[in-house]
Amino acid sequence: MLIFHFIKLFQPQISVMYEQLLQPFELGPTRVRNRIFNPPHGTTLGHQGVVRENLIAYHLARARGGIGLIIMESMTVHPSYGFEDAFLYAGSDRVIEGLNRLGRRCRDEGTPVFGQLFHAGRAVRLSHDGSRPLSYSASDVPDERYRVVPVPMPQDMVWELIESYVDAAGRLADAELDGVEILASMGYLIAQFLNPETNRRDDEFGGSLENRMRFLREIINRSRARIGFDKTLGVRVTLDEKTEKGLSAAEMIEVCRALDKDGQVDYFSVIAGSSAAPDGWIHVFPPMAIAPGFVADDAAQLKQAVSKPVLVAGRINHPQLAEEVINQGKADMVGLARALIADPEFVNKMASGRGEDIRACVGCNQACVGHRLAHFPVSCIQNPLSGREHSMGKLQAAAQSRKVLVIGGGPAGMKAAVVAAERGHEVELHEKDSRLGGQVNLAEALPGRAEFGGVTANLQRELEQAGVAIRCNSLLDAAGLRAFDPDHVVIATGASTRLPEVDADDVDIVDAWSVIRGDTRAGKNVVIADWSCDWAGLGVAEKLARDGHYVRLLSGASVAGESIQAIVRDQWIGVLHGLGVEMTPYARFYGALDGDAFFQHMTSGKEIVCEQVDTVVTCFAPQANRECAWVEQIEGISVSWIGDAVSPRTVEEAVLEGFQSGREI
Ligand SMILES: Cc1cc2nc3c(=O)[nH]c(=O)nc-3n(C[C@H](O)[C@H](O)[C@H](O)COP(=O)(O)O)c2cc1C
Ligand code: SF4
Incomplete structure (x- = not known):
């Protein structure tokens, strides 16, 4: 006993703070070393539908960082939603070899790997050749985000799709991955079948909940038959789609209850949001304005309804919060997607008592979601090595x-x-x-x-x-x-910061940074002349509107905040709308006189006049600080210039x- 205490006392590497979180766990036949998983996230590190070394290096960094389980990014299953430039394609045997290598390398580091299977249905933003491809769904209900009218799937196509999922699940098993997850969440194809708003079918796949869930059930039951019981099979679901016409939590819980009863799935993974509309989409990739751990209560609700383990993800970026979710019994495992993009060593640091060294994700979405949606490999504004593990390697x-x-x-x-x-x-x-x-x-x-x-x-x-x-x-x-x-x-x-070169008389013209710093006070009626269209314009508009000013935001782009990541922008614009900020796009500022501010429409060339203006707050192009150029004259010293000192950009x-x-x- 004494020896045991001695060993415990002199094991500074092992954190007792996160005891629950660091407990091993079983997800069906897969044993994981702790309760933390890396949720699926598209990386754009694959190539023409298959795994390449970049993606292996990316996941290896997380496996070496101590993560319990990796659930790989969505893989597509059928040519009707193929897009091999963006997704791994599990509809072909070509995917097997790379997956096998990736799985083996991560397992060697102690981390099992699952693959996720996906079809977006009507939520199509990609193209094969620049033209708009056909999209397919349960019915021809248009979506609000990409303004797509899908083709209702003929019944034989529905069965073909089911078989594609099953074949794809088989390929993941053949690749010796440890498990398969079926994405039935976020308003994508399977959720489109589940939701009566998007499923208007009158065949065996539409109408009653029993019929609407047939597509999912067939996929799950047949996939299980294909992969057997020595692989884990899970399903990802959304309880709260956070949009007007989303599937109700009550129905989704019923679906999960039925699946639980069927006994084919080993776990349920809960996420929030939907691809169907901007309000739902914001919650799929929640920016910093959305509370940390905001999905945990949904998971807790589902845990009451099913017998199988429940996983959760959504803005969990600190070990304390992760531990709290587990300790309070809200979920069995917690997911860290962006937290591990920001710091792949999150788990190791936490486990060795170095929690304060974790480079916490700040929910800006810029280099992770932003890169992904622009078809570039994911990275992190704080951690440039992320997504570049293979090309940049270790520091020498x-x-x-x-x-x-x-x-x-x-x-x-x-x-x-x-x-x-x-x-x-x-x-x-x-x-x-x-x-x-x-x-x-x-x-x-x-x-x-x-x-x-x-x-x-x-x-x-x-x-x-x-x-x-x-x-x-x-x-x-x-x-x-x-x-x-x-x-x-x-x-x-x-x-x-600098002011634009315009004529102004009898109206204060100030720069946004000085207003944010509190060095300058704005009058009651404010016009924001926003050349930058980034965080400064949106932020100063919100600040002033909250302080009781009447705010008009005129942007030199097609939408306010055009330069920042779209989800962050969409959420912020919603806040400004709620605060009564008036927003005008395509506006070029050219002066102010006698209480009026003058803009020019950037395409029509016509004048836009804002009357009764006390202050024009400008967000104009910053200027690189080059006052240290004298250093270059000193002999014997090499010099490098970086960041905004070269040209103003972002963090x-x-x-x-x-x-x-x-x-x-
Ligand atoms: C770049 C990126 C790509 C994503 N792609 C997927 C995906 O392929 N499948 C999926 O189910 N979820 C995807 N997600 C959602 C994540 O799995 C996760 O639920 C979400 O990021 C919230 O967790 P976090 O706050 O830990 O990042 C993605 C998230 C990010 C950041
Ligand atoms: S880019 Fe921002 S949101 Fe994405 S991982 Fe890094 S800190 Fe987090």
């Missing part, structure tokens, strides 16, 4: 330790300093302000955006860990530079360039 120690001076403590400079120090250089970081963070400090000051400040907090932690010397309130001059005597200088001085490019420059010194 520097051949020779050098003295590196970084000027500028925004995300670019911070990341460059971290990476250079991790590689063995002696690094000093100088920031002219009293705080690190640069423009992140502005973004986090906006209503509901405090979580964005996590970007700075995470980088600050990385700086401490890497042993970078930080000098704030330091406006560096030649003498200061010589005092450190660097071999290499990284210039990451960011950008400054993503700042961190990426910081990472790259730190790697190259």
Whole structure:
């Protein structure tokens, strides 16, 4: 007994804080080492429908990071929704070899792998050749997100689809994956059959709930017969589609009860939202405005109704929250999709008592969902290595330790300093302000955006860990530079705001950053002239509207916030609409006079006049800060420029360039 206590006391590696979370668990025949899974997420790391090394390296990083289970991204099953540029294609035997390699490599690291099978039905945004492809669904009910009118599937096509799922499930089993998940959630094809709003059929697949669930039931029962009972079979469901005409939670619970009774599935995985309309879609990839862990109560509800384990995902980005969900019995396993894109080492850090070192996802959606929906490999604004594991590999120690001076403590400079120090250089970081963070400090000051400040907090932690010397309130001059005597200088001085060159008389023209900082006060009637169409315009509009100003937001694009990730934008525009902000697109600002602000419609050329304006708040193109160009004149020092100091862009490019420059010194 004494020996046992001794061993426990001297095992600092094992965290007792997350005891429940770190317990092994059984999902049907698959034993997982802990209660945390990596939910399916499209990565765009496959190639022409098959796995390639990029995708293996991506999943291996998560498996090595200690995750209990990986459920791979949606794979398509039938040519009516093939799109091999975007999805792995389980409708062909070509998929087997790569899946087999991926599964084996991850299992060798202790992580079993399941595959997920999917058909979008009418939710089609992709194309094979630029033309709009036909889409198929239970009925010809149009969808609100892609404005598609689907072809109602003839009955023999429904049976063909069922067989395609079964064949695809068989291929995953042949590839020796540990399990198969059927996606019946988020308003995609199977959910379109389940929902009476989208299923108007009068054959054996429509009408009663029994009939509407026949498509799913046949897929599940036949897949089980094909893969046998030594593979896990699960189903992903949505209880709350968060949209007007979504399937009701009550019906979905009935469906799950029936499946549970059938005894063919080993688990239910719960998610929220729907692909059918923008309000539902926001909840599939919940941005930071949506509360962490918001699906946990849905999972708890389902757990009351079924006997099989229930999994949940949705904005779980901290170990404490994950543990809480498990401890409160709301779910049996918790999913971390974006949390692991941001930090593949999440589980290892948590398990070894280094929870505070986790680079928490801030729910910005920019480089993960944003890249995916634009057909690029997923990554993370905070972690450029994510999605680039294969091409960038591990950081190599520097051949020779050098003295590196970084000027500028925004995300670019911070990341460059971290990476250079991790590689063995002696690094000093100088920031002219009293705080690190640069423009992140502005973004986090906006209503509901405090979580964005996590970007700075995470980088600050990385700086401490890497042993970078930080000098704030330091406006560096030649003498200061010589005092450190660097071999290499990284210039990451960011950008400054500026006002547009327009005529103005009797109307205040101020910049958005100064309003956000609280340096400038706006009058009652505000017009926002938004050239940038990013977070600043939407954010300052929300801030001022909440403070009681009458706000008109005129954007120089087809929609306000066009430059930011679409889901974040859609959600934010909804908030602005609720606050009564008037929004006008295609507006080019050209001046203000005697209480009126003047814009020009960017295509018609006609004038847009805003009357009774006290203040015009401008979100105009920032200007790169190049005041440190003098460093280049000093002999014997190499110099690199990164981030907004080169050209103003976003945190993503700042961190990426910081990472790259730190790697190259
Ligand atoms: C880039 C990306 C792609 C996704 N693709 C899929 C998918 O293929 N199948 C699926 O069921 N869910 C998909 N999801 C949803 C996730 O599985 C998960 O439910 C969602 O991201 C919420 O979890 P999180 O807050 O941990 O990210 C995707 C999510 C992301 C971020
Ligand atoms: S890009 Fe943003 S939302 Fe996506 S993983 Fe990184 S921090 Fe999270």
